[in-house]
Amino acid sequence: MKYMLLIHQGDTPTPRSPEAWASLSEDERKAVYADYQAINQTPGVTPGLGLGAPETATTVRVQNGKTLTTDGPFVEIKEAVGGYLLFEADDLDAAIELAARIPAARLGGAIEVRPIVEW
Amino acid sequence: MVAILEQVFRDQWGRVLAALIGFLGDFELAEEAAQEAFAIAAERWPRDGVPSNPATWLVTTGRNRAVDRIRRDRTLAAKTRMLQVPEQAEDRVSPTTFPDERLELIFTCCHPALAVDAQVALVLRTLGGLTTVQIAHAFLVPEPTMAQRLVRAKRKIKAAGIPFRVPPERLLPDRLLAVLAVVYLIFNEGYGGRGELAAEALLLGRALAELMPDEPEVHGLLAMMLLLDARRDARFRNNEIVVLADQDRSLWDESQIADGRIVLDRALALRGRGPYVVQAAIASLHADEPRDWPQIAALYAELARITDSPVVESRTPR
Numbered sequence: 001m002k003y004m005l006l007i008h009q010g011d012t013p014t015p016r017s018p019e020a021w022a023s024l025s026e027d028e029r030k031a032v033y034a035d036y037q038a039i040n041q042t043p044g045v046t047p048g049l050g051l052g053a054p055e056t057a058t059t060v061r062v063q064n065g066k067t068l069t070t071d072g073p074f075v076e077i078k079e080a081v082g083g084y085l086l087f088e089a090d091d092l093d094a095a096i097e098l099a100a101r102i103p104a105a106r107l108g109g110a111i112e113v114r115p116i117v118e119w
Numbered sequence: 120m121v122a123i124l125e126q127v128f129r130d131q132w133g134r135v136l137a138a139l140i141g142f143l144g145d146f147e148l149a150e151e152a153a154q155e156a157f158a159i160a161a162e163r164w165p166r167d168g169v170p171s172n173p174a175t176w177l178v179t180t181g182r183n184r185a186v187d188r189i190r191r192d193r194t195l196a197a198k199t200r201m202l203q204v205p206e207q208a209e210d211r212v213s214p215t216t217f218p219d220e221r222l223e224l225i226f227t228c229c230h231p232a233l234a235v236d237a238q239v240a241l242v243l244r245t246l247g248g249l250t251t252v253q254i255a256h257a258f259l260v261p262e263p264t265m266a267q268r269l270v271r272a273k274r275k276i277k278a279a280g281i282p283f284r285v286p287p288e289r290l291l292p293d294r295l296l297a298v299l300a301v302v303y304l305i306f307n308e309g310y311g312g313r314g315e316l317a318a319e320a321l322l323l324g325r326a327l328a329e330l331m332p333d334e335p336e337v338h339g340l341l342a343m344m345l346l347l348d349a350r351r352d353a354r355f356r357n358n359e360i361v362v363l364a365d366q367d368r369s370l371w372d373e374s375q376i377a378d379g380r381i382v383l384d385r386a387l388a389l390r391g392r393g394p395y396v397v398q399a400a401i402a403s404l405h406a407d408e409p410r411d412w413p414q415i416a417a418l419y420a421e422l423a424r425i426t427d428s429p430v431v432e433s434r435t436p437r
Binding site: 089093117 | 230232278279280281282286290
């Protein structure tokens with residue numbers, strides 16, 4: 001099975017907001033980098049590309065043939081997807097275990113595990 | 120004959136369905152195959168007699184029907200485990216036994232990726248063999264709601280890749296808690312007055328104790344349910360709950376209390392000191408006359424400590 005793991009940062013401190021990032025101890029900050037690195041090197045993982053901050057998102061709709069754009073993500077900024085990765089695994093249990101290792105899951109965010117459908 | 124069929128259905132539905140799910144890797148397909156097998160039995164057994172091993176007959180028949188169905192539908196075949204099964208396996212299952220996969224089934228139904236109400240419904244449908252209508256009535260939910268809940272859960276198991284297995288050692292403690300919680304929840308619904316659910320929970324508890332003989336909490340839960348259920352006839356008078364002190368003890372089921380104590384002893388012998396074992400021990404002490412209040416109080420304190428629950432501390436025995 002293939003899964004996409006969607007990383008929702010939520011309240012997770014990230015280097016994008018230096019103040020919040022500084023609230024983590026140096027060890028915690030190092031652990032975040034080390035954990036992401038270890039996850040990206042886990043067999044079966046295809047790391048996602050880096051996404052710009054949700055604030056830089058533009059949302060597009062088409063109504064009556066007219067393209068409408070709005071500033072910001074489709075959902076609230078806090079609920080927006082902050083990153084993703086692909087994981088080829090035997091089953092959902094393996095995907096859940098990998099998701100639990102993603103730092104955002106323990107720092108105020110959440111990981112959504114979605115199976116990939118092969119048509 | 121109808122009675123025999125009903126008994127076989129009652130006893131074997133869970134095992135037959137579990138084996139078919141294990142073989143086919145698909146809940147919906149397996150359920151259809153099991154239903155078809157039981158329907159064929161209902162037609163043939165009165166005429167030809169009951170086969171010597173009804174469960175094996177049902178699994179074989181269900182398998183063959185599913186294989187026929189899959190052959191008719193190639194796209195479906197591509198998506199099931201069937202293709203990896205060697206040809207000759209289709210015609211014969213081992214003549215005496217087939218693997219008992221009920222444990223795999225219950226752990227799959229109680230997977231934490233499913234909502235608890237879906238877990239409960241799935242367990243009652245697959246292992247208990249209750250119909251969707253019966254489950255809907257038991258939980259006071261409209262039938263279409265319950266049907267949708269079951270379908271959605273079965274599809275999620277397949278689409279999300281929830282494995283059909285007993286979880287590995289590192290996941291087992293948490294997953295077992297989830298399984299016991301579902302059985303306890305079913306029992307509690309029954310304890311509130313709907314007796315058929317209590318009976319269902321007892322059957323599940325007995326099956327679990329048989330399948331996981333070395334897990335003290337499994338025996339603890341079964342012992343607790345047996346001991347509480349033994350007082351069922353005394354717990355209601357004119358639809359009003361009768362507190363323990365006012366219950367007519369002659370209405371207690373003494374042999375079931377004895378059964379419960381044997382199961383409790385087994386849990387204690389396995390060094391069980393978890394919440395279900397402690398609750399079973401409390402229920403056992405409540406069945407004594409006169410009651411050993413200091414001992415009961417000590418066990419409630421222990422229960423509050425291990426469950427860290429203020430509700431327990433304020434709970435007065437009834």
